[in-house]
Amino acid sequence: MPRILIFGAGGVGSFYAHLLTKVGADITVVCRSNYQAVKEHGIVLDSPKYGKGVRIRPGVVSSPVDAVGDWDLILVCSKAFPGMNPSVPQLIKPAVGPKTAIALLQNGIHIEDEYQEAFPDNPIISCTIYLPVTEIYPGHVDHQEDLEILELGTFPSRPPIAHIQACLEFRNLIKTAGGEATIYSDVQLRRWIKVAVNAAWNPVCALTLSSDSLFLSSSPYADRMIKDVMLEVVAVAQAQGYSEINEGMVEEQLSRARNRVGSFGKEPSMLGDVRMGRRMEVEAIVGGVLKCAWEKKVPCPRLEVIYCLIKAVDESYARTREIAASNNWTGS
């Protein structure tokens, strides 16, 4: 059975630790804040599909340094912070063997670059997920609704045949466990579909401390503004060759948010992060799109403004965290 290392045991990592346990895989999770809880009590999952209160006891380490070895598969389930130092590729290096496949279950655009640079010969599997899971307390994960979508493909989309094989094996593992997984010949299209919404809603809601519906209600111009931002992302996606991403898709996405006006609405992840003073996936979600825009010379004046603003907020919170840490206010 395959030996699998899961880097990041929040909601997503814990969910797939559960799923892959079903096929008898030898699983070790790399935990940070929840290390002690998972070490002592394992990981409990509440899921409408996989049962309530199901406990597993995978191997647990606090760092990949403690998981040196030639793993068959590493799932990266942490948030994506391209440009972070040390990078995740640097952190997982001790666990990567010559044939280790690395699956990235993360949001954003251009997040694969660092992994490809660090491990040019290893299979890199790029994944988009729609999975409403939350770690409600350390080691206890709640799968809130019966939604489980995993879209995967190789990076780059035309890799050596062995990389395609690794991608197929990962898909088969998930399916054998009873889970959902669909292979796409160009998974970047799936990433662009997700980011076309995320690159606009995430920073706008975080900057305004508003859910999607509350933002739409905030002024007569808000609806047009968010649409204009999404259309900039659409133009970038189209310049990349993704003509499937168009204004109709934006309208469909917006209509869902418009239908929520009058209710509390939905809060994207970055708004949760800003409320908690946590680091936001600014580079992966907004910066990655702009990197493509600049390469293809697609003007994105609105997205650039939003990027600079959310980047400055992220830096502002980073200063606060540094001060807190230097005063020993946090235990981290």
Place this chain on the structure above:
Amino acid sequence: MPRILIFGAGGVGSFYAHLLTKVGADITVVCRSNYQAVKEHGIVLDSPKYGKGVRIRPGVVSSPVDAVGDWDLILVCSKAFPGMNPSVPQLIKPAVGPKTAIALLQNGIHIEDEYQEAFPDNPIISCTIYLPVTEIYPGHVDHQEDLEILELGTFPSRPPIAHIQACLEFRNLIKTAGGEATIYSDVQLRRWIKVAVNAAWNPVCALTLSSDSLFLSSSPYADRMIKDVMLEVVAVAQAQGYSEINEGMVEEQLSRARNRVGSFGKEPSMLGDVRMGRRMEVEAIVGGVLKCAWEKKVPCPRLEVIYCLIKAVDESYARTREIAASNNWTGS
């Protein structure tokens, strides 16, 4: 001696109450939160120019309803919230006689419209001020540095001769008191010079919880972004005929902020407001510029994004204040 009503006795209103007391004017101030303090103890001013701990005892009312009458001059020194209900013109109506001059000591663009509509025959004096005054506690005002600039002119710039006369009289009162005041034939130019900086820095700093220098340090793109926003305001000013407002002016303004990089920098008023959960002058400072941009069909994609974001933040804080008020957490 003239009878003068001062609407809004924060820093600016209190400062001019002091100045105009010197010429023996009969002054009444309309106080809100500091009513009790000013009623009992008067207004104390600490100023490098006008002395430390100087106390005056003007008339004090809590509403213009208590100041019914044919005042010679009303100084509006509250923040500018065009579109507010009730409007300041509605509030001061009981105090406005057929010849009462109304001087607006407020920021922004298009703030005079409501007054002209309500009082089409009264002299309206539009003023730009640079005056670092703060109410450090109720009824005690600190003039922090020896800066005192009052730029004034009629609204509109070509009014009946009686309105020009009222403007001259106001200037002369200030000068007689030993203060600074300069009449401009088109004071709107002075407003545009101030707003070209304010419309960019105010919301950007408020949205990012950063001083000007901290924002400039937040990413390699921040400098270009704030300049691009200012250049949009410049284009609107130029479309209004103000060719004096140009890229050179923007560069000069930006170089001051750049020189502050490495230090804590300056915090514009909207950042203070957002920290205190207070209402921000979004419509006066950003909305007023956009109103002109739309009239003149000048594209302002960046400023529109910033407007929608800061508007949504303002609404978000308004919801918080409403909840607080309905729970009786505030005394207001």
